[in-house]
Amino acid sequence: MKPAKEIRVGNIIMVDSKPMIVLRSDVNGSSRTGFTYKWKMKSLLTNSPQENVFRGDDKFDVVVLDKKPVTYSYFADPLYVFMDADYEQFEIEEENLGDALHYLKDGMECEAIFYDGKAISVELPTTIVRQIIYSEPAVKGNTSGNVLKDAKIENAVEAHCHNVQVPLFVSQDDMIEIDTRTNEYKRVIRN
């Protein structure tokens, strides 16, 4: 059993006795009792999508499926192709990748998840490093520590280019560390 706050995009969980894959997770602050998790999920039995909301300490059975380390190879519209160490290729549908699409990058290492012998999704590392390809310069006068701005990060397929909220001192071309569970900026990496 895992609490909702530890469930990641790509995990398969049992909801009302049905295996569901988590495609997207939006985490929002709420009452004193913690965060609210809004998930987009898809049933592995019926393929039907649904949106639900959970408390961070709601507990779920996580279905342990076969996993295999793979690297992202290329996009063969509409499928995303991954390759394992033996050069075997696995194709995954776009809609099953969910938020992972935001972070895909050529040669990226991740884990393919298998259900009934078929690769159905990928699980990303908890933290990844990406370069900022565009961000507005900080506006003079905005000095509060709470102020954030949008930063577009590099990825493999432009259509899924993604913005992350970063502090004002972070600049274009900087490398930043991102938590893929929350889609949040963690820190800037500068030598």
Added chain:
Amino acid sequence: MHLKKNTPRSLALFCKVVDNYGDIGICWRFARQLQQEHGIAVSLWVDDLISFQRICPQVAIDLEQQVVAGVLVRHWRDQDGRFTVVEVPDIVIEFFACDIPPGLINAMAERTPRPVWLNLEGLTAEEWVEGCHTLSSPHPRLPLTKYFFFPGFTAKTGGLLMESCLQQERQQFQSDPVAMHAFLAQFGLTAAQMDSFKIALFCYPQAPVSALFEAWKTGKRPITCLVPQGVAVEAVQAFLGGEAKVGASATHGALSVHVLPFIPQTDYDKLLWACDLNFVRGEDSFVRAQWAAKPFIWHIYPQDENLHHKKLLAFLDRYALDAEHLHRLSCAWNALAVESLAAPEWTELWQKFLQDMPKMQAMAQDWQQQLASNGDMTSNLLHFVDTLNLGGAQK
């Protein structure tokens, strides 16, 4: 009254008190409205009867269960306890995502039809709430579905708690100088103080009350500050030069401070209606200040990682976008973006705020009407329950 053929007739509301009076304050208003205006048999389970008694003196703190104003009040001692299927009401509400007893959840799963299960969440003006309001939350193992219900400030949320007669009562009170005089006179206010600029002060202990007292003292306009016993004790005692007991009063410079008894919920609205400016805290008094249609400053319940600052700014963005000085004073009052302000800065902040009063008064009235157009939370919630029942959610 909400009474259709298939309308739920029984409801259990579970309240865990964390923020002294806010949680039970909201639940008590909600429970009474459900019972009195919608004819629903309400069981209010609350873990802290002592806090409850302070806002509702009729509550006995040593009873397992009692009926108060038509509501069955039950002392919620722990998570133990067996619940039979027949004990499960038509609607079960967990307030602020509190954990309801596992035995009740099991009984809920066995009941036919299943009860409507709601998590009534805390109030926030953040935009994400609109995307989560009324979304389902299927139980991971049992054939039960919970729904998240968010109060809020827009038509895409559940609205705010408001009794059907509230605005009429407010207008009646505010247009009756004799009633207002009698209400204020019970606290020992002189005629001159009644004519002064009146402020009700309710806040958490960390509010910079002393700094504001200094600004009020040195101003030209006479101010009377009414503060309930137990609130801002250190600053009030320092001002009084003695114990901050009920009835204590002192005047220094332009400022008079009076210590009030802790006012029952039914009278608190009158205090807000009678004052020119209200400092409120938490959620319950914050909502009542908005229905009072008077300018107010909100002291928000502090949360880890300064989450409350995000909520404060989200509210100010909706409410006070064009009121710069209200925005600045609110931020300073909640230690947001300023670590500390020197006394002259507070004085300047206050003077500018005061100059904006006519504008803020008009803004408060517009805001109150805007909120009212969203309907009241209790009716909105019961309407949502109806849609679930009609849609066959209770199988």
